[in-house]
Amino acid sequence: MNKYERIYKELRKQFSDEEIVERYVIPEDLSDQEKKEIEEEFRKLRLKSLKERTEEQRLLSELMRMKLLMKDYFERSGFEEELSFSNQLEQYIKILGRSKKDFAGEIDLHPTKLSRLLSGRENPNVELVYRLENHCGNVIPAIYWWRLHSRKLEEEIKTDEKKRKIESKKVKNNLKFRA
Amino acid sequence: MKILDKESGSEFEAIIEKVAESDYSEIKRDKGFIFNWSLEKEYEVYKLYLKDEEGRILGLLSVIDNQSELRLHINLIEVTRGNVGRIKKLDNIAGCLIAFACSIAFKRGYGGFVSLLPKTKLVDLYQNKYGFRQYGRLLAVEFESSKYLVDKYIGSE
Numbered sequence: 354m355n356k357y358e359r360i361y362k363e364l365r366k367q368f369s370d371e372e373i374v375e376r377y378v379i380p381e382d383l384s385d386q387e388k389k390e391i392e393e394e395f396r397k398l399r400l401k402s403l404k405e406r407t408e409e410q411r412l413l414s415e416l417m418r419m420k421l422l423m424k425d426y427f428e429r430s431g432f433e434e435e436l437s438f439s440n441q442l443e444q445y446i447k448i449l450g451r452s453k454k455d456f457a458g459e460i461d462l463h464p465t466k467l468s469r470l471l472s473g474r475e476n477p478n479v480e481l482v483y484r485l486e487n488h489c490g491n492v493i494p495a496i497y498w499w500r501l502h503s504r505k506l507e508e509e510i511k512t513d514e515k516k517r518k519i520e521s522k523k524v525k526n527n528l529k530f531r532a
Numbered sequence: 533m534k535i536l537d538k539e540s541g542s543e544f545e546a547i548i549e550k551v552a553e554s555d556y557s558e559i560k561r562d563k564g565f566i567f568n569w570s571l572e573k574e575y576e577v578y579k580l581y582l583k584d585e586e587g588r589i590l591g592l593l594s595v596i597d598n599q600s601e602l603r604l605h606i607n608l609i610e611v612t613r614g615n616v617g618r619i620k621k622l623d624n625i626a627g628c629l630i631a632f633a634c635s636i637a638f639k640r641g642y643g644g645f646v647s648l649l650p651k652t653k654l655v656d657l658y659q660n661k662y663g664f665r666q667y668g669r670l671l672a673v674e675f676e677s678s679k680y681l682v683d684k685y686i687g688s689e
Contacts, residue, residue, distance in 0.1 A: 360566055361651060374657040376626050378609035381651050391649070394668040399601045399645075402667075402674075406643070410675045414643035417679055421639050424688075492679075494688050 355382030415448045416492040423497050432508035438501040439473045445489070460484045477502050533631075533686045535582065535590075536623040544622075545583040548632045551592070555579060559589060564612030569594075575607055580629060590622065593629040595636070603672070604637040606630065606648040624685060630662055631685035634678040644678025647671065 357379050364373055373379070383391070419441070426436045434440065446456050457467040461484065469475035477498065486495035534543040551559075551569075559569045569577065572594035580591040594608040611625045630646070638644045647670045650658050655671060658664045663680060664671035673681060 357651070363566070370654055370657055374626075374654055374661055376609075376611040378606050378626070378630075378648050378658075379651055379654075380607060381649055383649075391669045395647070395670050396601060398667050399603065403602065410643060413675055413679065414638065414641070417638040417644060417682070418641060420688075421635050421682075425639075497688070 357382045412448065413492070416489055419444065419448070420493045420497065423493070423501065426504075427497075427500055432504050436501060437473065437505050438477055438498065439471050441498075441501055442485075443471050445485075445493075460488055476506075533628050535625060535628065537621055538623050539621050546580055546590075546625075546628060547583055547586075548578050548580045548593075548629070551577040551579045555589065559592070562589065562612065565589075565592065565610055566613070567608060567610050569610075572608060578629070578632065580625060580632075591625040591629050593633060595633050597640070602640075602642040603645040603647050604633050604640070604642060606633055606646060627662070627681070627685045631681040634673060634681050635686060637674075637678065638682070643674050644682070645672060645674040646678060 361373070361379055364377070368376075423436065423441070426433060446453060449456065451459070453467055453471070454464050457464040460481070462470075462481070466475065470477060470481075479495075479499070482495040482498040482502075485498050486493065533546050533548070535546045536543055556570050556573070559565055569592060575594045575596050578593045578595075579589045580593070581587075581589055589612065591611045592609070593606065596605040596607055598605055609626050609629050633646045634644050637646050647667065648658070648664070649670050655666070658671055659666070662673065663677040664673050665677070
């Protein structure tokens with residue numbers, strides 16, 4: 354008896370097929386020739402499906418990729434320029450294949466404001482991240498767009514010594530504790 | 533991602549990461565795993581564990597990256613027998629591992645395409661439980677069906 358079949362038979366003494374599917378993916382025992390035939394047949398079907406991919410499927414794939422890479426970023430620490438709000442917004446517009454002017458109209462923004470957001474001269478607000486969430490068909494949640502912005506903000510708060518000094522001069526009667 | 537304790541209804545934070553070389557001897561000693569995972573070393577192998585119990589592997593996933601066909605192929609999944617069938621307490625471990633493969637397939641630009649070649653008599657069950665559809669003798673998820681698994685088992689948070 355082949356190795357996977359033997360293990361399957363062992364498991365079958367203890368569990369139903371439904372329970373096995375809930376806990377295992379067990380490959381089929383195949384000869385090299387069988388494997389080759391299956392792979393060849395599959396390859397043809399796969400290449401055909403790649404050719405027939407629709408624009409909607411392309412968009413979904415690109416947006417899911419973008420979302421999951423953002424998610425990975427949130428699980429790391431620190432700020433990464435490539436994943437700043439402005440760079441990701443630029444990337445989003447590229448994926449859509451729209452002009453910036455058309456995109457600005459679709460999310461009810463003045464083109465100049467969009468341009469300022471893309472250059473990082475202006476920060477997003479809560480209203481904008483809700484609009485982006487809705488625009489991308491809820492694939493990328495509003496909170497993800499906001500976190501991209503807040504990561505940069507955190508970095509600035511940590512590293513902007515100049516502003517820290519300027520603002521500390523404006524504080525009076527600050528609390529003092531012995532070291 | 534969250535793993536559900538079916539008895540208490542509590543959820544536990546789970547982590548999936550690549551299996552380290554040192555894990556293989558641990559897996560071999562663990563009576564909860566019946567497959568020989570050392571044979572999977574030539575592929576990408578991932579382990580699932582609870583955030584609070586790092587030393588205890590609950591599930592394993594072996595995938596083959598087929599770049600020329602833009603797909604990730606699941607070769608093997610096993611959940612520790614301590615959580616199998618009637619005695620299981622923790623739910624969704626295999627679902628999380630399949631969804632994790634889907635998330636890799638999206639990140640690598642494969643449109644979430646994940647295939648597997650299960651035993652013929654289990655094909656219908658994989659189709660019904662996870663939404664796989666037939667591609668010749670193989671089963672696969674992609675696009676919406678792959679997104680569905682990512683959303684269901686991994687979520688956004």
